C-alpha cells in the first residue's frame with residue numbers, strides 16, 4: 369500500500385468524528401502530580417509540528433482492555449502503531465516456511481482502520497527467534513535462503529516501515545555474535561535489506577538499536593556500517609533510535625548525534641521511547657520525567673530527518689520495564705490507571721514549540 373493512502377488527514381478525521389479536547393485528569397489514587405495540558409492529542413500536535421506521527425507500541429494481549437483501546441484507537445492521540453511482539457520471528461514463522469499472520473494482522477488492521485502508520489517490528493533479531501533457526505545448523509547457503517524467505521514474506525505482507533535489522537551491535541561497537549553473524553558474517557545485513565527492498569520497494573527500511581541515540585562508540589560503529597552499506601549500494605533508508613532512557617540521565621548529545629545520521633542522507637525515528645525511574649514514584653521524579661520527555665521530543669523536532677516519535681507503550685499498565693528492570697517502572701506518559709502524567713505535558717509542550 370503506498371504510504372500516502374495509509375493516512376487520513378487530521379481535518380478529514382475531525383470531520384468524520386466528534387472530538388473534544390482531551391480532558392484534564394479528574395481522578396488519581398495518590399497525591400502525585402498529573403498532566404494539566406488540554407490538547408486535542410499528541411498525534412494532532414506532532415502533525416501540526418511537521419512530524420509524520422506520534423505513535424505507540426501495542427500488543428495483542430492488551431486489546432481486550434476497552435479502557436486502553438478507548439484511548440488508543442484515536443488518530444488524534446496516536447498516528448502510528450508498532451506491534452510489540454506479534455511480528456517477531458517466533459510469532460510469524462514458528463516452523464521453517466510456515467508463516468502465521470493472524471496476530472500481526474490484528475495490529476496491522478487496527479492501524480489501517482484508524483489511518484495510522486505501521487512500523488513492522490522486526491525481521492532479523494537474535495532474540496524471540498524460534499529454535500529451528502539455530503539448531504538446524506544451516507550453512508551459509510541455507511541460512512541465506514532462510515533469511516531471504518523470512519524477510520521477503522514479512523515485508524511483502526505488511527507495509528510502511530520495517531525494522532529489518534534489529535540490534536546488530538554490541539555496546540562496544542562490535543557485531544553481535546548471533547547465528548546470523550556467526551554463519552554469514554556481516555553479509556546477513558545486506559542479504560536482509562536487499563530481500564526487503566525487493567519485496568516492497570515502498571517500505572522504509574531501518575536498522576533499529578539502542579545506545580546509538582548519543583555520540584559514542586556504538587553510534588560511530590553504526591554510522592560506519594551505514595557508510596559501507598551505502599558505498600555497496602545496499603538499500604537503507606533509516607535508523608531507529610530505541611531511546612529506552614532513565615529519568616535524569618537523558619543523553620546530552622541527542623541533537624548532535626541525530627544530525628550525524630541526517631548528514632548521511634538517512635531519515636530516523638524515535639522508535640521505543642520510555643523513561644524509567646527507580647520506584648517509588650515521587651513528585652520530583654515525575655517532574656524530571658516531564659523535562660526528560662520534553663528534551664527527547666524537542667531533539668526530534670530539531671532535526672527534520674526525524675520522522676516521528678513512538679513510545680514503547682503509552683501506559684504504565686502495560687510497560688515492559690518492571691519485569692525487565694526490577695525496581696524500575698513508571699516509564700510511560702500515562703500511569704497504570706490511564707491518568708496522564710506530567711510527562712504528557714512535556715511531550716505536548718515540546719510539540720507546541722513551548723519551553724519548560
Ligand SMILES: *[C@@H]1O[C@H](CO)[C@@H](O)[C@H](O)[C@H]1NC(C)=O
Nearest residue numbers: 428429430431432433434435
Ligand atoms: C486480556 O487478555 C489477557 C490474555 O490475553 C488477560 O491476561 C487479561 O486479563 C485480559 N484483560 C481484560 C481486561 O480482559
Ligand SMILES: *[C@@H]1O[C@H](CO)[C@@H](O)[C@H](O)[C@H]1NC(C)=O
Nearest residue numbers: 504505506507508509510511
Ligand atoms: C549447505 O547445506 C545444503 C543442505 O544441507 C547442502 O546441500 C549444501 O551442499 C551445503 N553447501 C555447502 C557449501 O556446504
Ligand SMILES: *[C@@H]1O[C@H](CO)[C@@H](O)[C@H](O)[C@H]1NC(C)=O
Nearest residue numbers: 538539540541542543544545
Ligand atoms: C565487545 O563486547 C562483546 C559483548 O559484550 C564482547 O564479547 C567482546 O569481547 C567485546 N570486544 C571488545 C574488542 O572489547
